[in-house]
Amino acid sequence: MLKPTRPISLLFVLFALTTVSVLAQTSTSSITGRVVDSKDAILPGATVTVTNEATGLSQTQTTTESGVYAFASLPVGTYTVTVEQAGFKKFQQTHNSLEVGTPLAVDAVLEVGQLSEVVTVQGGAEQLQTANATIGNVVEQKAIEALPLNGRNPLTLLLLEPGVVQRSFGGAGSGVHVNGARDRAYNVTIDGIEANESSVPNPVSNLYRINPDNVQEFKVTTNNATAEEGRNSGASISIATRSGTSEFHGTGFLFFRNEGLNSNEFFANAQKTPKPLIRMGQYGIEMGGPIKKNKTFFFGSYQANRVDFTQPIDQTYGIPIVYTAEARSGVFRYFVPDPANPLVINGTTITRNNSLLVNPTTGALVAGVTLCPTPTSGLRCVRTYDTRTAGNNTLARPLDTTVATLLTPMPLPNKFTSGDGLNTGTFLWNPPTAIRGPAIAARIDHNFNANNSIFGRYLWSDYNTLKGDPLNGRPQLYPDSPAFGEVFRRTSNLALSYRRVISPRVVNEFTAGYARFGFLFTQGEANPAWPNVPPFFFTGIDVPYLNTPRTARWVTTPQLLDNLSVVRGAHVFRGGINMRYTVTSINAASPVVST
Structure with missing residues (x-):
């Protein structure tokens, strides 16, 4: 079910009386x-x-x-x-x-x-900024192109700014904090048009997939931002996209990364866990130049993402628990304590099933732990219970075929450091993930004359996480099982701007545009057997299927901006308006909650 909400915000700024104009968003x-x-x-x-x-x-x-x-x-x-x-x-x-x-x-x-x-x-010497008291920095194109960027994301350079810290890495809640402000207290704009993710904002997540090729520079204001720079207490990030020049320039590129160039982690080697796979390929082209000399210019870029990697399951999901071979056949084991002669292993008194009863690598009973003489007698030992021959199984029925069919694709334990040791163990591996999707940018600038000029800029991208969604704790649980979920992301961002020199003393700049992003989270639907998934679960183990449907959200924000500058004597008066109209649509399996 779709339920739209339409909050509207209006910002009106009238500010000046300075000898230098203050820039708007x-x-x-x-x-x-x-x-x-x-x-x-x-x-x-x-x-x-x-x-x-x-x-x-x-x-x-x-x-x-x-x-x-x-x-x-x-x-x-x-x-x-x-x-x-x-x-x-x-x-x-x-x-x-x-x-x-x-x-x-x-x-x-x-x-x-x-x-x-x-x-x-x-010129070129660094000047003291006297127009306002803002604290921040401008990251120029030279730095964007020269510094190494993980994933070719220029916004990761925000983390180099004073007062900026990232709380954690690798999860949806990896928050970027500026001078102690909340990790959602920031504002990102591209050519003045909003570029924020409203639900789990993170300024370095690069929602609209800008890359070093289509960014001219961006400004980060971390303190004392002017009223025109944004509506948040954290960082204000203003991105200016690249435009064409009077000369033709073009570049083709390929950025490559492979696990063969990496070493394994120390603790992974100690546990004999294989090195995670990472194969990153980002390739594309960028080109710009004049359409009509000194009149019309163009710039465009295309980047494709082809990334394959694996991550340890315990880092993205937890430690999966699976049945042992005996338990899968219907034979269960349980420890019977002797209160008069308790069993103590590594300082722990064993009163029930415990992973300390078995070798953490092989699952064999450790020294001092034995099987009971019969399935129904003995203390301080391990008894067995065979469901196929138990006394209450009067018809001698075998293990249910439906249950056997569901358990067959599940792997056997390869570690016994978790689970109860006797009937369940752990299965550790590195599930795969794939990222696919292009990012396209296009911009055209046209100058009618010295007093009138326009530009139009459009960004579009797909960025899909396939074979699993480790960021949200939904990976492929076992090698032969479907993924718990996938994520499909689509974004677009448009800016149209008209600059008019009304007189030598009056300049107006009007910008219209919109930002739109959508997330589709598949869950049970990632299973090829959907919707025919089992309606039940097993106690004590992790099953590789879900029975919940997809969720999705779309946010569309049309926006109008206008800035007027008037020079009078030794002063510059600046006024402006910034209007945003946000529409949020949420499609959820459970009752819809919109904000």
């Missing part, structure tokens, strides 16, 4: 500055041009009566800033790195001279 940033002469006198009316060094696109405005200029809502990248004024030499500062969500200040000091003379300044 988008993938853009701003360049501002002050123009003076060599005696620090302000120069109103100076012509300022910023040029994107990757695309060649330029924008021009004049300084205010206070000698201030401000270019708002610029795409991240490297820019050249040029300042011209009659009677002064031309000022030019190159290689100014504009980072997402981090305003850049480039002040110019003009020298008296001819415009034909040029004073060139090399």
Whole structure:
């Protein structure tokens, strides 16, 4: 049954009175500055041009009566800033790195001279951030591409930030905490559009499968976030996707990992447990460039995931308990204590069945433990009970065929460290898991003229966990049994943005988009025999089947963003609106609970 819920949230921000604009929840940033002469006198009316060094696109405005200029809502990248004024030499500062969500200040000091003379300044030095008091860091494309990333997930670099810790690894509850905040107190956006998982959020889980090829950079704010950066007390992560440039670039890639390159763990070797299998193959292509020079640019990437691995069953499920060969045939054993002469093994007094009664490797009775002389007599020994010849089996019926059929595929114990030792033992192995699914990204930027530009970006991915679901404790229990469950994930994320320079002093940026993700958890349906699974279970052992159906959830979040920047004198006023409308649909086997 599907039950939708529609919570709606509205965020309205009106904030400014600063000499530098504060960036909203988008993938853009701003360049501002002050123009003076060599005696620090302000120069109103100076012509300022910023040029994107990757695309060649330029924008021009004049300084205010206070000698201030401000270019708002610029795409991240490297820019050249040029300042011209009659009677002064031309000022030019190159290689100014504009980072997402981090305003850049480039002040110019003009020298008296001819415009034909040029004073060139090399940019690139790290600047003190004075626009706001936020604490964080921008992870640039160079770091994303150069640092080793497990699974090619750039968001794992969040764990390198000061104040960020991860509670545990390998489970759905592996929480990332920022400065002690709850592991759900964070906000992730891609080009301003929400990219959060609402039920078990984890910022490094990379729900929308971004990879190093389609990320330009991302900003992590860990403290003192502005009102525009998010609605959570933990980290705010703003991701800017990659766009095309004025030159064609393309790359094909293959990343490979194999268990043959790994060593086994010390304790696994001690228990003679084989080395887990891990075969990771990630391959694809990325390409970008101009469609129409200095007008239209494209970028796209494709990545396929083909991952096969195994994990020890005791790490993903627990320790499975199975019947011994005797118990499967209907012959059960039980220890009969002698109160007058108790049996003590390794300091433990044995009063009932216990794994200490047998050798942990072979299951044979340990020294000092014997079988009783008859099935009905003797103390401080092990008696047997044969259900096929027991006195209450007056018809001498054999073991039930249905029970025998269900027990036959189950393995025999390979360890006797758990279970009761006499009738049950443990079966340890490394069940397999497979991950499959592509991830696709596409982006197009178009500039109508210096005052009007748009871009559209789309992400789509499948990321399916097959042959078992160890993350949620639902692996394949035994080698010849079906998986307890599988997970099918599908996501999409769309952003459409329009930037309009209304006047040299007024800039508006409007973004519309949506985020959508869906999880389908198969349970009993992972069994090829579904729905014809046994309606009963066995006491004391683990059975390799479930009788519960699937669960699923879909979350769709359309979103509207608008940011307006107005320059007045020495101040930049900034206002914006961020509207999200969330629809959650849950399909559950039990009565539906929606939040």
